[in-house]
Amino acid sequence: MEIATSHAVASFALLGPSICAVWLPAIRVASWRPVAPWVLLFAAAVMAGLWTGVLQGPGALCLVVLAALAWSARDAGNRWLRCFSILAVIVLAVALALHAVPGFKNPVVIDAARFSVDSAPFTQYANFDKGAVGLLLLALMAPHIGSMSDLRRMARPSLLAALVTVMAVLGAAAAIGYVRWDPKWPPQAWTFLAINLLFTCVAEEAVFRGVIQEQLIQALEHQPRLVGLPVVVSTLLFALIHVNGGLPLVALAALAGLGYSLVYAMTRRVEAAILVHFAVNAVHFVGFSYPCRVG
Template sequence: MQLISAPAWLPFGLLGLSIASTGLAVMHSERPAFLRHLWLVLLGLATCAGMAAGVLRPIALASIAALLAFAWLATRHGKTAVRAVFTILTLVLALALAMHAVPGYDNPLLLKDVRLSAHSAPYTLYANFDKGVVGLVLLVLFCRRASSWRDFAVASKSQAPVLAGLLCGVLSIGWAIGFVHPDFKLSPFLPLFAVINLLFVCVAEEAFFRGVIQEQLARYSDAMAVVVSGLLFGAAHLGGGWQFGALASLAGLGYAVLYSRTKRIEIPIAAHFVLNLVHFVAFTYPRAG
């Protein structure tokens, strides 16, 4: 395990809190303005802490500011044509940040070539500030969200059979093609994986593919939006090989169906996280060695 200093953890803790606080930012909420904008305060503190810890360099501030500006104009400007232009700019910059193609971010290495079990391939894990910022900004400014915990619970319960089918289908096919094998374990890295995966992976990917791409395409055809966002999600994972890309496409279609049925971004985020968590605990992770 690659240890990082306590100051280097601080920006990620603050960014994680910012993402977690976005439930207070629902625009129609009657909560005080400070609570609705707490995410932005925490993002500012995370950025300052990142600069002090050496996780961020000054050039990174420009990309964060640009993403905020593009996303705000894409969702708040009065003219449709202007909104379309800034939506495209937001997607391009968000994709570049998520792919770590924008300079200024020194994301710390947490795990390097760790074998979680005897039959697993080596696993490497980074804490990615750039991808976390993408998830935060898209979640707040683009995504349709549950209005309350009760709303989320009701939607989750209604989609439980779909989630169960998705879990069984993806993992069973993964086993059938030899990508994974059953391998129950309670790794000491489980808490680290869970926090990083939920806040810095699942939120960002679902906000991008479902909250922005699927939501925009659904204006023309809901079926097309489901298929395109699901397949694009799979294409984004082809770097892990055709098996990974195919399984990600199947999972992405499932997440897209859940979003289409509920119009609450928390549902596909939860499904994505649960699938990843079950994979981590009950099967060879990240794949069979």
């Protein structure tokens, strides 16, 4: 698919670095005020997306609206406007992540590959809509690392949570026959892992932990008896978005989501949840039948 490949390069080559640039300090362009590097790279990614056809007018407009709503949710002084903005961000972000918003033509980067002999064929897209959601929410709303002390503080609980969650989720998946041990490193491995990290894990954790769970934590900070509610809500919502995969996947997603929610509650940094999420997905892909056993 020649055209899909060129579109994938245009969207991923600019949108991926835009996400990575969230952690870079602002730069000064000429005599203007300092600008965050991710803003410049994202603007270039949007223009490239429009040029190549990956992104169309309605999609670009929705991304502008999402950015405005996220800014309002973060900075609005009026309580009701802020509440409205937060709810609108969640609705629009989930709709974009589920590809329910028109204006995007996400290119195929892995087409019906069979990674394991007893697994379903797997197709992966460079999802501009979902990747942009992750970028905007990560940059504008989700609490993320701002210093080396932040990084050191979250490192140990994140690594421990990754180990426990990987063992629990993939152990349960193997026990019910959903996956089997199947170590591999196919030619598409680097492509899969890069897109899974930047376009899937970042987006899902920015929505479910960085926005939904964080906003619930803030809303309930004076209700000590409800301290566990944000973890429960974000876990259940995360499980529900996997309902099309059937009951086994919903149950496994709930177990994984619990690990992601707990590490976020411990660290209050979205990178911790992203790390644990990516660890589960990467170990599943490299070490077990992927995406799942069939028959």
